[in-house]
Amino acid sequence: MAREIRLRMLPDECPLTTTGVTFIRIADDCVEQAVNQGEKRDLVSHLVDGDLLLCAWTGQWHTDLFELPRDKIPEKYKTRYPKRVLKHESDQ
8 A cells, every 4th residue: 555755845945965965766667866966967857747856855863855846956957957847737
């Protein structure tokens, strides 16, 4: 039985461009993670509609998991991001 996971809202102060934050892409056929700048850029370039993008923010005592909305992805990672995917679901 599948369970629903409730993810917390991504705080504005989350340092998405540091190695303390891991990106996680969940797709139909794979799960991949990215830690450094190049890996994050590659992961973002593979995103397609329907993929779930998460970020894990590692702290001193625990790691918080957040859904990373497309509009919160730092611009430096969107250089190879397909424009067709940048549309927000509400724009369709």
